[in-house]
Amino acid sequence: MSHTQAGKKKLIARIRRIKGQAVAVESSLEAANDCMAVLQQVAALKGAVNGLMKEVLEDHLREHLGADDITQEQRQNEIEQVITILKSYMK
Template identity: 70%
Template sequence: MAHTMAGNKKLLTRVRKIKGQSIALENSLEGEHECLKVLQQIAAIKGAVNGLMKEVLEGHLREHLAAEDITQVQRMEEVEQVISILKSYLK
């Protein structure tokens, strides 16, 4: 998990942005704003979550799967875990 610790500030900034967008979406729905504005906010949240996933996934692949000090068995276990997470994420 070293990659998330190294980029902790950047990742937390992304999460806080998503949190703010989520609150804005909630406020839009409570205030009965136009459908297009709600859809735009949903799209922005999805894009932000995808960006966060990309950052964490890239760090994981570089730090863990590309590590030279793990066995082939460990590497395959990591691959299977990442595949499982991606399948869940892409449902």
């Protein structure tokens, strides 16, 4: 079973909180709230997404790159895939 399936409930709960935060930002913008309040909500949203990324990435590294039963070639391929994703994420 993949690590995202094993932790599915917890990850879904995180995503639902993130959706709620995104809706709060949208509502705040529609209500023309103070820009500091909007900035604070955006910062919280970014932090929540970063937390989700960290959790999924950490589990991926432990399960896939930390596995004893993969070849060096497979490990290198996994590393390249993770680097590509991180480069995209950090843009």
